[in-house]
Amino acid sequence: MPRDGSATRIRILDAAERLVIDSGYAATSIDQVIAAAGSSKGSFFHHFSSKADLAEQLVRRYAEADVGVLQEGLDVVAGIDDPRARLLAFMAHFEDHADEVMGSQSSCLYVAVLTERQLVGSDTAVPILGAVRAWRQAVADLLRGALGDSDHDVDALADHLFVTFEGAFILCRATGDPGHMRRQLSAVRVLYEALTSQSRSE
Amino acid sequence: MPRDGSATRIRILDAAERLVIDSGYAATSIDQVIAAAGSSKGSFFHHFSSKADLAEQLVRRYAEADVGVLQEGLDVVAGIDDPRARLLAFMAHFEDHADEVMGSQSSCLYVAVLTERQLVGSDTAVPILGAVRAWRQAVADLLRGALGDSDHDVDALADHLFVTFEGAFILCRATGDPGHMRRQLSAVRVLYEALTSQSRSE
Numbered sequence: 001m002p003r004d005g006s007a008t009r010i011r012i013l014d015a016a017e018r019l020v021i022d023s024g025y026a027a028t029s030i031d032q033v034i035a036a037a038g039s040s041k042g043s044f045f046h047h048f049s050s051k052a053d054l055a056e057q058l059v060r061r062y063a064e065a066d067v068g069v070l071q072e073g074l075d076v077v078a079g080i081d082d083p084r085a086r087l088l089a090f091m092a093h094f095e096d097h098a099d100e101v102m103g104s105q106s107s108c109l110y111v112a113v114l115t116e117r118q119l120v121g122s123d124t125a126v127p128i129l130g131a132v133r134a135w136r137q138a139v140a141d142l143l144r145g146a147l148g149d150s151d152h153d154v155d156a157l158a159d160h161l162f163v164t165f166e167g168a169f170i171l172c173r174a175t176g177d178p179g180h181m182r183r184q185l186s187a188v189r190v191l192y193e194a195l196t197s198q199s200r201s202e
Numbered sequence: 203m204p205r206d207g208s209a210t211r212i213r214i215l216d217a218a219e220r221l222v223i224d225s226g227y228a229a230t231s232i233d234q235v236i237a238a239a240g241s242s243k244g245s246f247f248h249h250f251s252s253k254a255d256l257a258e259q260l261v262r263r264y265a266e267a268d269v270g271v272l273q274e275g276l277d278v279v280a281g282i283d284d285p286r287a288r289l290l291a292f293m294a295h296f297e298d299h300a301d302e303v304m305g306s307q308s309s310c311l312y313v314a315v316l317t318e319r320q321l322v323g324s325d326t327a328v329p330i331l332g333a334v335r336a337w338r339q340a341v342a343d344l345l346r347g348a349l350g351d352s353d354h355d356v357d358a359l360a361d362h363l364f365v366t367f368e369g370a371f372i373l374c375r376a377t378g379d380p381g382h383m384r385r386q387l388s389a390v391r392v393l394y395e396a397l398t399s400q401s402r403s404e
Contacts, residue, residue: 023319026229107317114375115309115317117225121378128376152392156385159373160393163386164362167369171361173316174330176323183358184365190354191362191393194400 009047012037016058021107025055025116055113056124062109063127067134074138083145084196090142091161091189098185102178107169135162146196157195164188211249214239218260222314223307227257227321257315258326264311265329269336276340285347286398292344293363293391300387304380309371337364348398359397366390 015037019028048054073093080086139158168184217239221230250256282288341360370386
């Protein structure tokens, strides 16, 4: 373990992330986090001043990872010249990783955080907005390339991918079937495919 | 007030629904519900045996209203003969009512309930699954009419409307802009429009 205790900090964040995603933020106590992390009150308060501070660091880390996942998808398709093929390969990349995502988390931290009024509109939620904007801009660029000039609300069509991720997490929970994430991402690929094929033939 | 106190029951359910949607289920206490409803402990426990019982009745009522909203949309477009025009008018109906929905509720009770592990997989969540299936079946019927024979995963394309509603609630919360509900429903109409136009020209 590094002398600054960063391994402990990460272990606490990992445990807290699992608990908050599984059970919600209000239903998760500091004691539960400490127990799940195999840590102590002393260690916890060395790294986090309060539950609110934990939430803030948790969301910041999660949003950074989320933007990292976006960047990975962009990197994978960066070499594809045809704009429409690039958009569709970008979508297929997330489809291919959907089962893996659902194997490692049962829902999205954003959903858990945004369900609680005390966190909505607070500094805690700011990194979520940053991630929303990063996805919007990247997907809108891909869509604009594939659509060419169009009258479409490209930002809304781009936000639709974020909306699909979040909504699919809810559908997986409602049905108990994590396979819906892959099927929903596949549905959006098919829909983007139809939209961009249509605009070419116009 | 009717002698059976049903007006009190409705007032308590209305207050609880607002609180749970706004703040989450775990963060909402029976005392808060009683205060918000202007009721009393005696009244509350006359109608609800526990917080879990309240949650169950709340979800059942909300899911029934949700299926009612679906049925209203189906009724509005029932007279339209052309299957594709019927599907698109069905979508436009929800777009037209999106601002009204977002004016009356800040998010979806399903999101609040499904965020909490203690409720997921319990009897409380059963009516949500019923609503998911009702939307799936109705939208799949509309899509099949508009698509004709196709290799598409029609159930996933139909679930996509439920996913859009839930995901758009999250996007509205993340951005603080309730206008995203209308824009997201409009995006799905445009995408369904492209998909069903493509299949006609094939």
